[in-house]
Amino acid sequence: MPRRAHTEPTPSKTSRRGVRCARRRPRTAHAPDGATRADTTFGAAPQPRFAPDFAARLLVVLLPLGLCGCLLARTQVVRLPERHSVETERLLILSDVRLSLQHPLVTDLQQLQQRITHELQLPDGERQVVVYLFGDEDAYRRYLRTAYPSLPPRRAYFVGTADELAVFTFWGDRIREDLRHEFTHGLLHAALRNVPLWLDEGLAEYFEVVPSDAGTPVHTEYIGELLDAVRRGWRPDLRRLEGLHDVAEMHRRDYAEAWAWVHFFLNGSDEHRAAMLDYLLELRDSAHPPAFSQRLPNDARSWNNRLLAFLVREYQRLHRERHG
Numbered sequence: 001m002p003r004r005a006h007t008e009p010t011p012s013k014t015s016r017r018g019v020r021c022a023r024r025r026p027r028t029a030h031a032p033d034g035a036t037r038a039d040t041t042f043g044a045a046p047q048p049r050f051a052p053d054f055a056a057r058l059l060v061v062l063l064p065l066g067l068c069g070c071l072l073a074r075t076q077v078v079r080l081p082e083r084h085s086v087e088t089e090r091l092l093i094l095s096d097v098r099l100s101l102q103h104p105l106v107t108d109l110q111q112l113q114q115r116i117t118h119e120l121q122l123p124d125g126e127r128q129v130v131v132y133l134f135g136d137e138d139a140y141r142r143y144l145r146t147a148y149p150s151l152p153p154r155r156a157y158f159v160g161t162a163d164e165l166a167v168f169t170f171w172g173d174r175i176r177e178d179l180r181h182e183f184t185h186g187l188l189h190a191a192l193r194n195v196p197l198w199l200d201e202g203l204a205e206y207f208e209v210v211p212s213d214a215g216t217p218v219h220t221e222y223i224g225e226l227l228d229a230v231r232r233g234w235r236p237d238l239r240r241l242e243g244l245h246d247v248a249e250m251h252r253r254d255y256a257e258a259w260a261w262v263h264f265f266l267n268g269s270d271e272h273r274a275a276m277l278d279y280l281l282e283l284r285d286s287a288h289p290p291a292f293s294q295r296l297p298n299d300a301r302s303w304n305n306r307l308l309a310f311l312v313r314e315y316q317r318l319h320r321e322r323h324g
């Protein structure tokens, strides 16, 4: 019997208690303006991300069914993974495939937890993140179709409730990236009272990138896309991004911009990093602190221009590293 929530929460649109993320990114770059992110793993047409009101309905459906740990779909029993489990202090993986504590995926998540806790100076939260890892895509999709019949296909979900911080996904070729992204959501929601949407996704995008020997991991694809957009007249706008409270409003470029702001503040300078860490500290204690942009000195436009200049420098740095 997998661990499931035993009470029914009432998530709000901006609550950390609701569904926050569905994995989706296409491998191809350059989604057009207003385009939604496709899930190439499923080979599906581009789909919109979750609307939070849908997420709320989702939880209402999910949790009562979760009480028995299984769902009846006509004649077919659809269960959450429970055959194997591996557990660390902050992570419980219930899976159809056997994993050991020494498996690279498990050690990768442990190292990621240490890195996130250290870099973001997060407290050691007491809550575990529970990963339901299906053995294959068909089993995962079958479960989702039964548990969430109107859910568009996605590779993974993070579902946060008052009782459980859960990740649902399957054993696929992008499992490492997806687990890193969703586990980041889980750790943030375990440690903070509130995680603004732009920051939640920006940090998840930031930490999903697998570290290499080349220094700070960078979403090079995003930098190229954003600078292409700049050439077409787009400009970063932190306040606009902060105004997005509904994941259905967020398109690929918004995820790229969210990543860029996080990358900028964590790597731009000591002052930038301090501003971000101060804000995270405030989010530990306050569910509704002032917006991050309001904490910054100078006007918002100057920060938008600073991000732009930073992205250009990052592009040039990466270009030099690659081509000498």
Ligand SMILES: [Zn+2]
Pocket: 020, 021, 022, 181, 185, 200, 201, 204
């Ligand atoms: Zn996410």
